[in-house]
Amino acid sequence: MKPFIYQRATSLQDAVAMLAARPDARVIAGGTNLLDLMKLQIEVPQHLVDLNNLGLDTIENIPGGGLRLGAMVRNTDLASNETVRRQYGVLTRAIVSGASGQIRNRATTAGNLMQRTRCPYFYGTAMACNKREPGSGCDARNGISANLAILGTSDACIATHPSDMAIAMRALDAEVRVLGAEGEYSIPIADFHRLPGDTPHIDTGLRSGEIITAVELPAPLGGTHVYRKVRERASYAFATVSVALVAQVDGANVAIERLAFGGLAAKPWRVEAAERRGSGTPEEIARDAAAIVLEGARPTERNRYKIDLAQRTLHAALIDAQEHSR
């Protein structure tokens, strides 16, 4: 770990000023990902601005029936919040499927969105990685790519975004509240994470000097909420495929209200055209929706199975929705 200057911001304005003064500064929240990356010198910030004393850790109702989730709300607190559990169940289920209890106690709403890929070639500093070192190439595409992206990839990068929380937020149409030099504004979660294109080193739409202050959820959708995460072990692993689903269940038939996939792309993968196409059996609906969502998939030989697995996972999630609503 390279030596760095560490400062605690005393107010949001203070934090923004610190970041403006030091273009190479990074914000630190829970530190569950950034510190690991600093030890490996994948991230080498000269300055860290700590937001842990700023509050930003409350969950509040907002006009119109939505919910404002403070940037520094710990994942454990977010998942266990009564309103979130009752009215945004897919979000609770997504969060508790990620990481471990210890990490969730520390990790924050904003930090979870900002975490970086777990592509092993991003971590393996001897390997070529355009995300870590722009222009160096991508050793993942022809490497051990079994758990990497099949959608929205580019020749430059096939990394996935590891967050579970963000997948549920995408299904819920969340907005990321950002404070910059010109004040606070919203970035729709759909636009927050970026596809790699030829600039895979830029993960998000957050600009230099900006700070996430909150995530806002629109009014509750109702419906049956499911987060179905499939991976090679039962816990403490990133998704191979995950499904965030809000469904309407009517006896043997189900309909998709909202649907986003994790584990398939550099951002939560949602194709609105696959939603609200009527009801049918889980198998019919899964086949229909998966065909739309997975169109244009560009797998490697090692991760081609994800196409089949994505449809199977959606099918399983729709059955789970039926069982939950019984």
Add this chain to the structure above:
Amino acid sequence: MTRMDTQNVETRIVGRSINRLDGPQKVTGSATYAYERAKMRQTLVGVFATATIGKGEIRELNTSAAETMPGVRLVITHRNAPQQGELNPETPGFAVRARPILAGTRIDHFGQPIALVVADTFENARDAAHAVVATYTSMPGSFAYVEGNNVTEPELANAGFPAFTQHGDFDAGYAGAAVKIDQTYETPPHFSQPLEPHATLARWEGEMLHITTSHQTIRYIGVSLKAALDIEPENLTISAPFVGGGFGSKLAVHADMMGAAIAAMMVNEPVKVCMTRQQMFSLLGMRPWQRQRVRLGADTAGRLVAIGHEALIYSNSRDPFLEQTGTVTRSLYSGANRMTRHRATHLDLTNGEPVRGPGELPGLLAVESAMDELAEALNMDPVELRALNDTMMDPESGVPLTGRSLTECLRTGADRFGWSQRPTRPRSRQEGQWLIGMGMASAIRMHFQGATDVEVAITPERRVAVRSDLTDIGTGSYTILAQFAAEVLGVSVSDVDIFLAHSSLPAGGGSGGSWGASNTTAALHDACLSLVQQAGVPAGDNFISQTLAKYPKGLSATGRLPASSQVPDWSEKSRHTYGAHFVELAVHRLTGEIRVRRMLGAFSAGRIINPKTARSQLLGGMIWGLSAALREAAEIDPRYGNIVNGDLAEYLLPVHADVPDVEVVLVDKPDLDANPVGVKGVGELGACGASAAFVNALYNACGVRVRHFPIKLASIFSHFPERH
């Protein structure tokens, strides 16, 4: 006095589940491990920079930036490292070879040390290690076996076993068999990954080298360091009082010890070196990749008439380790026509080493999977097939099998598990979206015996002192030796002090190969009997006071267990431990996710000294079995030779959520033909065969046979009948 050289299991302390004596120290953090023996800034710290190519030469190595960084005292490379003895592939024991570091410009595997940075703190040393810049001339390497790679057939497999054996006429027997199975199984490299990373603190005092380290076997270190550093045993002290797991990876000397010893010599100050978790995937050896072909031939009644077990194994030509995978079938089942064979193929990877049940774990994974396939072909209960082929005589050597209790384990385990309730056909039981299956497998493991000396003394402080260089690698050595001494001398466990893991103490074979308990308790028993005899007072409550009344300065005695090679009639018997594994699991009918529901193992390992510590080891072994079947693999990029998933986030070991309630059933039966106290080992037995029980349960659940490990989701659901 309770003698242990009887069948008596109605003992006073031995056989009781007492808590670990060192438990409070471990859970309160007061047990200090090697790296903690020197506090911050009391010692210099070394951190390795490692190679970023798989094969080739260092062209340039620039250390000037690192040398001027804060706190850096020295950067050691091939340019300034002292001359060391060469790694000699002819040295038969992998654990005692010289393992020089930074000895030249040649890169033999990815992650090989290229420099050791010595600084005032770990952080400064690690930072400077990042600043060592190397350029290389890469050469094409062979990082994964492909058809056409060079294959050799060494005479010996690990631990001195003949690599090839045949009895009867396998080819004819197999050709004439009514029912045949011929399958190939492939298993990946594994890494031991003990919780405590490999760490050494070294200090020179003139010609004397003092080492505190994390190691399984003290006596191997001296031999290896003599070969590497030409240091005489009398000039070496080694201490390893607490060891946070070894699993085979702490038998040989590794770069942490060589680095600490060399650096401490060069800076003339104490230096400690600890591997990072990531470095534990390249600075240590691996369980080698292997491909096994198993052929089983049976008559229509299910009697085996031919058994063939062949293994092609990665073994590094510069540092050979030919895992003894095929040896597991040699004493497993009867059958007149048999053949086992080991062949080696070189890869440009870190060397092979024992990892948790070397030989048995992959070997039984293959053979016991094949037995399940045979049972299906015969339409037989897999338990009955195994019981039918049980034998009391070693099928290769013809000598008696001591303590043979395979069928007893099979029957006991089947009964306790409820095997009779199993679904007899695949895909015949479903609960909701989950297909339910049960599977089982046999366990067998070789029993070893090594030369062991132990001292027991009555001290003037009115204590019993037991002295041995045995290590406690988390298994409970301190506890079981106290139980043994207390039992034989008639005193309490609280009267006994155990002194272990120092080179000044009586030498034994250490902890490894599941032999620490059997070797050391047998020698301790001998020492205690001798002490009682010398004291001339009866064992019992008053033994200490009565002995001191006669010998106020105290009294000591030594005991000895000879190496098996020194036991004249050793080969007249065939000694093993036994067990049977049962597993129930659920497979999601769409996604192929596996959820293990129940695991039960019934084991016979001679006299059980402490059921609590024995159970811990056995259930840990069963989880290793789960891991090898369902989770664990070192993924190597075949282009570069690096371990792609080299940390514990991506190298998938089972987590709590993967492991259900595990039941361990102990068949407590002293095996006095194995050694004088009837004790055999439990360290690895739990891992023997366990993996196959998962494979077989998976088949029973969903009808998919997997022979390429570990089993991945895609290798399950892609064979499901439901189309998508």
